[in-house]
Amino acid sequence: MRADPGDGAVEVAFLLIGNREESTWPLALExxxxxxxxxxxxxxxxxxEEAERNRYDVIIxxxxxxxxxxxxxxxLRARQPEARMVVATLSxxxxxxxxxxxxxxxxxxxxxxxxxxxxAAIRGLLKRPRPAQPLESTS
Amino acid sequence: xxxxxxxxxxxDADFLRTRAEFLRxxxxxVIEAANSTEARQRLGAGGIDLAILDIRLENEDDERDLSGLxxxxxxxxxxxxxxxxxxxxxxxxxxxxxxxxxxPSYENxxxxxxPRVGGxxxxxxxxxxxxxxxxxxxxxxxxxxxxxxxxAEIPVAPAAMMAEVPGIRVQAQRKTWILIGAFASLILGxxxxxxxxxxxxxxxxxxxxxxxxxxxxxxVVGTSME
Numbered sequence: 354m355r356a357d358p359g360d361g362a363v364e365v366a367f368l369l370i371g372n373r374e375e376s377t378w379p380l381a382l383e384x385x386x387x388x389x390x391x392x393x394x395x396x397x398x399x400x401x402e403e404a405e406r407n408r409y410d411v412i413i414x415x416x417x418x419x420x421x422x423x424x425x426x427x428x429l430r431a432r433q434p435e436a437r438m439v440v441a442t443l444s445x446x447x448x449x450x451x452x453x454x455x456x457x458x459x460x461x462x463x464x465x466x467x468x469x470x471x472x473a474a475i476r477g478l479l480k481r482p483r484p485a486q487p488l489e490s491t492s
Numbered sequence: 493x494x495x496x497x498x499x500x501x502x503x504d505a506d507f508l509r510t511r512a513e514f515l516r517x518x519x520x521x522v523i524e525a526a527n528s529t530e531a532r533q534r535l536g537a538g539g540i541d542l543a544i545l546d547i548r549l550e551n552e553d554d555e556r557d558l559s560g561l562x563x564x565x566x567x568x569x570x571x572x573x574x575x576x577x578x579x580x581x582x583x584x585x586x587x588x589x590x591x592x593x594x595x596p597s598y599e600n601x602x603x604x605x606x607p608r609v610g611g612x613x614x615x616x617x618x619x620x621x622x623x624x625x626x627x628x629x630x631x632x633x634x635x636x637x638x639x640x641x642x643x644a645e646i647p648v649a650p651a652a653m654m655a656e657v658p659g660i661r662v663q664a665q666r667k668t669w670i671l672i673g674a675f676a677s678l679i680l681g682x683x684x685x686x687x688x689x690x691x692x693x694x695x696x697x698x699x700x701x702x703x704x705x706x707x708x709x710x711x712v713v714g715t716s717m718e
Contacts, residue, residue: 445598446598447596447597447598447600447601447618447620448596449598450598450601450602450605451601451605451617451618454601454602454605454606454613455605455617459606459607460602460606461598461601461602462602481606481607482607482608482611483607483611
């Protein structure tokens with residue numbers, strides 16, 4: 354049984370599914386999560402393989418670079434049911450939020466480049482209870 | 493098959509009446525509630541299979557009114573409980589809730605669908621009024637069918653397994669208490685029987701017979717339980 358992340362006693366494993374070539378967002382996120390643990394960045398194509406290979410406490414899906422968010426979230430959730438999965442986007446909409454959360458996302462947030470804001474969001478995320486089981490998709 | 497009972501809470505009287513009528517025509521028994529107090533009372537009375545809660549239950553024009561969402565969260569905090577009373581066991585189930593709103597926002601979707609206490613969300617679905625009655629109907633069908641599957645799984649699970657089902661607490665280990673009662677009946681019945689033989693008191697004999705009957709019932713029920 355793994356220790357619960359967020360209490361400061363264990364290093365949290367973060368996985369970002371995004372664009373490795375892009376420098377700003379992954380870098381800002383890396384700085385924001387630094388006090389909690391380490392961030393590993395993979396592309397959409399590598400995501401499922403990586404989720405099979407290693408366990409992560411938090412999986413962040415960058416909706417702006419992923420072609421179809423909900424199916425990817427559902428597949429990741431099936432592989433890592435205990436991970437807190439978050440979808441981050443520049444332009445949040447309630448329809449996409451519903452789709453992502455019903456596919457199994459733990460949260461749906463607006464992408465922020467502000468370190469303090471992102472850090473607060475991560476802290477809040479780690480304090481919340483883990484998901485119980487995958488929700489059924491509405492689509 | 494009995495009609496599923498739906499609690500429909502909305503402070504817009506016209507909308508509530510129209511949608512409730514639509515759902516009745518679709519074969520549901522609909523109970524209407526005009527505000528959060530009424531909705532809370534109806535839910536407290538029990539017998540509801542599903543609740544549809546408008547977000548703004550108090551004031552449609554107040555964007556800070558999240559009373560329907562708060563009610564859903566409040567209900568989500570109350571974990572389903574297995575209540576043991578004598579030989580009867582009753583499951584108080586978690587009522588699936590659908591959040592309905594004329595003012596959808598991604599923040600409200602997060603509040604409604606994010607996992608809460610026990611890892612379960614406050615609501616199972618989020619529907620905008622603009623999506624029309626068919627979208628609401630589809631959400632109801634999905635929610636009731638998922639709830640039926642969940643209910644079907646829970647009663648057959650042994651207590652030890654039930655304790656591991658998220659959000660479920662087993663209040664009492666029924667079998668243990670029944671067997672303890674049977675053992676106590678054995679001791680009291682034997683003592684009274686012995687007293688009846690020594691003193692010839694018919695009341696002690698009656699008492700002994702009563703405890704022997706309790707002992708037999710306790711053993712039969714206790715040993716037949718999973």
